[in-house]
Amino acid sequence: MTALFYFFAFVMLAGGLGVVLTRSPVTSAFSMVVSFLGLAALFIMLHAYLIGTLQILVYAGAIMVLFLFIIMLLDLKAEEDRKISLFTVIGGALLVSVFASQIIKVVKALPAAAEAMPELSASASEDVKNTGLLMFTDYVFPLQIIGVLLLVATVGVIVLSKKELK
C-alpha cells in the first residue's frame, strides 16, 4: 500500500509540474489529466470512492474536454519564451521553501502521523448514499447557497462573454 501511495503521489506531482513547465497548451492540459488521475487513485486508496470517481468523471472527463475544446477553438499556440526575472525566481523559491518547511514541521509535530489508518465499518463504504443523505438533510442550507452561486456564475459568464449584449 505504501509503495502504491508513493507511486500515485509521484504521478500526481509529475502531472502538476507538467502543467506548469510545458509550453504547449495541449501538453499542459494532458498533464492535468495525468495529475487528476493520480489524485483520484489517492482518494480511492483512502476509501473515498465517490470523490475518486467524481474526480475522474467531472475533472478528468468533463472539465478536461472543455479545456481541450477551448484550446482547439481558440487555436492557441505554444507559449513563447518568457524572460523570467531573477527576483521572481528567488521570491517564488523562498515562499515555496518556507511553506514546505512549515508543512514538514507540522506533520512531524502531529502524533497521528505514525499511526495506521483505522479499518472502515461496512456502512462507511456506502459513501454515495451517505454523502447524498448528508447533503440533502443536514447540509441542505449550504447546498442552496451553491445554487445561488451557480446562478450568478451563469449570468456572469453570459454578460462577460456574449459578443453583443441586448
Place this chain on the structure above:
Amino acid sequence: MPAYYLEVIVVVLGLTLLLVEAFVPLGDRRSLAWLAALGIGVVLCLSFLVSTPEQAEETGRFSALYATDGLALFYKRIALLTTLLVLLMSADYRKILHQYTDPERPQSQAGLGEFFTLPVFACAGLMWMASATDLISIFVSLEAVTMTFYVLVAFMRRNVGSLEAGVKYLILGALSTGFLVYGITWLYGITGQTELSAISEVLKEGAVSKTAALFAFALILVALGFKVGAVPFQFWIPDVYQGAPTPITAFLSVGSKAAGFVVLLRVSEPFIASELISSNVITILTVVAGATLVYGNLAAIPQNNFKRLLAFSSISHAGFLLMALASTPAGGAISQFSISPVSAISFYLAAYLFMTLLAFLVMTLVRTQRGGESIDSFRGLAKTSPFLALTLLIAMMSLAGVPLTAGFIGKFYVFLLAVNQHHYWLVALGVVGAAAGFYYYLKVVRAMYWEAPEDTSAPAIEVSMPTKIALILLIVAVFIFGLDPAPLML
C-alpha cells in the same frame, strides 16, 4: 419572523429582477435599479422585525450552520445598507458603464439589468456570511460573494483596466480560496469538527497539536486577510479598486470588508479563547495589524488618483480594525473595560460605511460628469458645486478622524483597546498612520477649496433626488454617531 427569511427575500428579489429584465420591455432600465433599491430597503426595514433567538428557539443542524445573534443581524444590516447605496450609485454610473460595454450604440442599455441584479445576489451572500458559524457555510457563502465580485469587477469588458482588475482578482481570489480550504481541512483534521462552537471546545481542552492548530489558523488568516486587505495580502487592492467600476469598488471596499471581518471575528474567537495558542495568535494578529497600518498609510501619501487613494485608505482602515482584533484580551475574557473588541470593530465598520460611501457617491458623480478620477478632477469643486464639496469635506474629515465625526469615535475605541492591552508599539504605529491620514485625506480638500477649477465654464454637477437624499442622510449619520455612538454599539 425568523432571520433566514431576509436572505430568502433578497434572493427572490434578485430572481424577480432577472425575470423582469428578460420579459418586461423597459424604457429606462434604471428603473430596475430603483426597484432593487426599494426591495433592499424593504428588507432593511424587515430586519428590525426579526425575532431574536430567545423568542424563536431553533433546533437541528440548521441552527449550527446559521447564527441569528445580534452580531449577525448587525452585519446583515451593514450589507443591506451598502447594497442599497451601491445600487443608487450604479444608476448614476450608467453613462460610464455604457461606454465600455457597448460603445457602438449610444442609446443601448446593454448589460444594465445584470449590473443592477448581481449586487442583490452579492448582498444575499454577504448576509449569509454574517450568519455563518460553520466552516462549511462560511466557505460556501464566501465563495458565492467572491464569484459575484469576479463578474462585477470585470463588468466594463471593453476597458483594459477593468479586465485586468477582473483577471487579477480572479487569480488571487482563487489562490486565497485554496488557502482557506487547506486551512479548513487542517482545522477539521485536528479537531474533527466544522462547527465553530465545537471547534472552540476542542481547542479549549487543549488536546490538539499546537503546531497544527497554529498552522490552520495561519492558513485561514491568509485567506481572510486577502478578503479584508491586510498586509502582506493586499497586493490586489490598488489595481482592482482602480480598475473596477466605481460603485463596485465601493461595494468591495465596504461590503466585502465588513463581511470579511465578521467571519474573521467568528473564526479567530475559538483560537483566542484557547489558552494553548491564544498568545501566539495575538502575536500573529499584532504583527499583521502593524504591517497593515504602516503600509496602508505610508503608501497612500504619494497617490494622485482619488480612487487609488481610497484603496490605500481601505488598507489602512483594515489596519486599525486588525489593531482592535489584536487587542482582544488573552483568553477572550472582557472584564475591566466597558467595550469589547467585537463592538469596537462593528462600530468602526459602520462608521467606515457612512464615510466611505459618502466619498464614493461624490466620486461617482464627479467621474460621470467631469470624466476623471484623479485628484485634479476635484479642483475648484467648492466653486462649482459647493454642496458636493462640503459632502466630500465631511467624508474626508471623518475618514481622517476629526473629533465630532463617527470616524473619530471609531479610532478612539481602537486606541483605547490597544492601550488597555499595553500594545504600545501598535499605538505608536496607529498614531503615525492617523497623522499620515490627515495629510492624504486633506490633499483632496485642498484641491477642492484652494485650487482653481480646471475648466471654469464647466456646468455644476447635477445630483439626482435619491442620491441627494442618500448624501444628506449619510452626513447626518456621520455627525449623529460622532456625538452619540450608543445606538450602534453591539
